[in-house]
Amino acid sequence: MQHVHSFAAGQWIAPGSGARSIASAITGDVIADAGNDALDVQGMLAYGRDVGGPALRAMTFHDRAKMLKALALYLREHRPALYGVSYNTGATRSDHQIDVDGGIGTMLVYASKGRRDLPDAHVYLDGVPEQLGRSGAFMGQHICTPLQGVAVHINAFNFPVWGMLEKLAPTLLAGLPAIIKPATATCYVTEACVRLMLDSGLLPAGALQLVSGGLGDMLDHVDCQDVVTFTGSADTALKLRGNANILSNSVRFTAEQDSLNASLLGPDAVPGTPEFDLFVKEVQREMTAKAGQKCTAIRRIMVPQAQEQAVIEAISAGLANVTSGDPRDTATGMGPLVSGAQKRDVLEKAAAIGTEATRVFGDPDNFAMSDSKGAFVPPMLFHCANPDNANRVHDTEAFGPVSTIMGYSDLDHAIALLNRGQGSLVASVITHDGDVARAVAMGAGAFHGRLYFNNRDSMAEATGHGAPLPHMVHGGPGRAGGGEELGGSRAVMHYMQRTAIQGSPDILTAVGNRWVPGAAEHADKPHPFTRVYGDLELGDTFNSPAREITLDDIETFAHFTGDTFYAHMDDTAAKANPFFPGRVAHGYLLLSFAAGLFVQPDPGPVLANTGLDNLRFMKPVQAGDSIKVRLSVKVKTPRNDEYGEVRWHVTLTNQDDEQVAEYELLTMNAF
Structure with a gap:
């Protein structure tokens, strides 16, 4: 005890x-x-x-x-x-x-x-x-x-x-x-x-x-x-x-809370296709895993009317191979329900479903564990011949290995049946037809917290209808409770x-521990690329000298890279473009020259440039213009005991102090 x-x-x-x-x-x-x-x-x-x-x-x-x-x-x-x-x-x-x-x-x-x-x-x-x-x-x-x-x-x-x-x-x-x-x-x-x-x-x-x-x-x-x-x-x-x-x-x-989750066999998934076999496998697994005691288990099975009998036979054959018994026995495929009270509840709910559907597999009075004092029930599969006029199959959840097959006439009918559950945690659709997937997403998405699509292309990696993953939201509207869990961050x-903060750039910088443009800059220190991670502070800034952009620079870059887009090479064609005053410098030429203006070339604490984010070009640069760079420490994030990531706010301005480009540079800096 x-x-x-x-x-x-x-x-x-x-x-x-x-x-x-x-x-x-x-x-x-x-x-x-x-x-x-x-x-x-x-x-x-x-x-x-x-x-x-x-x-x-x-x-x-x-x-x-x-x-x-x-x-x-x-x-x-x-x-x-x-x-x-x-x-x-x-x-x-x-x-x-x-x-x-x-x-x-x-x-x-x-x-x-x-x-x-x-x-x-x-x-x-x-x-x-x-x-x-x-x-x-x-x-x-x-x-x-x-x-x-x-x-x-x-x-x-x-x-x-x-x-x-x-x-x-x-x-x-x-x-x-x-x-x-x-x-x-x-x-x-x-x-x-x-x-x-x-x-x-x-x-x-x-x-x-x-x-x-x-x-x-x-x-x-x-x-x-x-x-x-x-x-x-x-x-x-x-x-x-x-x-x-x-x-x-x-x-x-x-x-x-309660959820009448459903699985839909697409019209294209006929017997003999990988999708048909996948559908049968998923339904059987969801009916028997945890003895059907999963909030995401499949309770309603929707198939084209022409495939009802084939699906009944295939799922029944699979369920016949599931061994119920002592879960400590390695040969057992499905253990008992959690308690006698739960067994009584499941049998009561199954009986209610049975008033509108015919049980086509599983007899709770005659199966391998019928005489056990444990909370054993067999997998029970029902068939509802007239789902439009049924209610219990759409509102009664038997929280065990119980599910109901029903036929649909066309995709609109299938979507209507999906939504009869009045809100679920998950609905799965097994189809290889993208138009079917889009129609279901548009027609049934509002009633389901998650839509799981699977087919021959994704089946090797897919985690299954009933597996809520921490990366994706878990929850659902209406009957499912209206809540939301998981979903990553x-x-x-x-x-x-969540609080709205209002104030000056310096105040926002202090509160958020992230430098905001307009906040104080510290430009009177040695070049930031010569200082280790721990010596850098938010707002540390480097202002470069100016560099003139020449026509030879533009043409050399064009021929060297192969980027001979007309806006860089043909003055007449460029002027006909509403975005350009004439021939202009390549955006990536500006980025390359910017790096030359702020990089400190000697070995030092900057270990690697790992990328840039949020790049945008605001104003074209022509031959004869000049550019200069402002580089400021925006965010610092330690990665391990040897180095940390520094996010730099970078702005490029021309000879008139007009901003021509902006981005965030990421580097790894040694401690």
């Missing part, structure tokens, strides 16, 4: 009054208990806000990203322990890889994105500065800073590790502490993972707390600096969303406050 603890205000708390029993999905025997009505939930909120929050906010995005990477690598080393405790949830070894390995992989992605997409700073700059006054002395900039509360994550039973880590990674990266509340049925797996993370010593105090069991009245005490997320049923989401305190304090609330912003 395992006593699943909570971790509150730095202490492990054993189950107490109000503890609930937890049964094994395999045997039905009680294996654990969890819950303590005496938890000091207000103390937990205060501990996160007063201890965890300041510690995380003192770190930069890069510091927090390094912490996430170290944490993920530590968990990876201890995966076997998590696999071992997960079997009692009904998960097979391949299910562990979705949950445990998938969660660790998601954390690693966020660690990488934190270093690549976010600054080594405490403030995230959202967009570019806006000029609010005529001269540029008054500017605006949107910034994002961490909320100063906690994130309360209320998670579902089906992914006790991934469901936690996919929310926790962007939360910590944003600088916000978290309180995790897993579903009681599988909280013993989450507790094992939390223990590992806390034992690693990598997290600052207060960054992570755990509630095993009920939350008590915690949601009555959250405020505008807190975030509440929920994954689970629509009924529970509605109850939580309607909490008076959450409403009155405008607390951020995100729900990921977008997810980090869900735990931050």
Whole structure:
């Protein structure tokens, strides 16, 4: 008998009054208990806000990203322990890889994105500065800073590790502490993972707390600096969303809930094509992975009416090869549902679907595990002959290995059926026809959080209908909850406050730690290319001497590069062009000459030029004009212990001080 603890205000708390029993999905025997009505939930909120929050906010995005990477690598080393405790949830070894390995992989992605997409700073700059006054002395900039509360994550039973880590990674990266509340049925797996993370010593105090069991009245005490997320049923989401305190304090609330996800077989994907075989394989996998207990599992299967019988036969043949049984047995292809209560719910929902559709595969009263005391059900495939007049197949989610096939007459009919689900997390379309893909994207995109297209060209690399990837948003409108998770660095912003900053260029530079044109320049120092990374400061500037552009320069460059475009070679033709006054210098000639004007040629701390961004040409340059360069340190980003990236703001002006070109130069500079 395992006593699943909570971790509150730095202490492990054993189950107490109000503890609930937890049964094994395999045997039905009680294996654990969890819950303590005496938890000091207000103390937990205060501990996160007063201890965890300041510690995380003192770190930069890069510091927090390094912490996430170290944490993920530590968990990876201890995966076997998590696999071992997960079997009692009904998960097979391949299910562990979705949950445990998938969660660790998601954390690693966020660690990488934190270093690549976010600054080594405490403030995230959202967009570019806006000029609010005529001269540029008054500017605006949107910034994002961490909320100063906690994130309360209320998670579902089906992914006790991934469901936690996919929310926790962007939360910590944003600088916000978290309180995790897993579903009681599988909280013993989450507790094992939390223990590992806390034992690693990598997290600052207060960054992570755990509630095993009920939350008590915690949601009555959250405020505008807190975030509440929920994954689970629509009924529970509605109850939580309607909490008076959450409403009155405008607390951020995100729900990921019931979803009647669908998969569409394109009209072109007839039997014998790679797309037909791919479709059958994807449907079978999504019905049986995690015993169908996935928020992204395929619940509705839409196929051309002419292919209904062929699809029924192909999917049924595949399901017949899936072995249900003890998930600890390597021969098992699908384990039990998570609990007896979940089994009863799935059978009840399947019966409701059965009032409008005919079961064509899977008999819950007669299958290999019928006599088991565990929560076993077989894969069940239904066929709805008249989906236009059906309701239950479009509004009832049996959260298990249950799916319904229905036929469509044409693509418009298929799109209408897709949208009957009134909002889903994902719809997949298996087609090799780009026009079909575009029609579905335009007609059904508004009803689905993700559209997954796959065919013979992408199937070798595609990750599958049911795999939410950390790079892409996860969530959906309507029935799916209207929330949004993941999506790369977008997810980090869900735990931050966007604020509009207004002031002078110097003020914006100081707040954002990024030099803004018009802010103070420091041009009285040695050439910046002669100074190591650590000696450079924002606004350090080099002003070059002028160089005249001659007609010989233009012609030599043209013949040397082969760029003999008429605007550089034919004065009459150039004058006929509304953009040019006559023959003009090549834009890339100007860039080349600019480099010659600011480069310091001797070996020094500049190791490499790695590119340029945001190049634009504003005014043509003719023979007889001259150019000069201003080079200013805009942003500094350390990359490792040996060198860092310097982003330089570069402007080219002519003899009349008119700007002719602008760009950002990237170099790697030694420490």
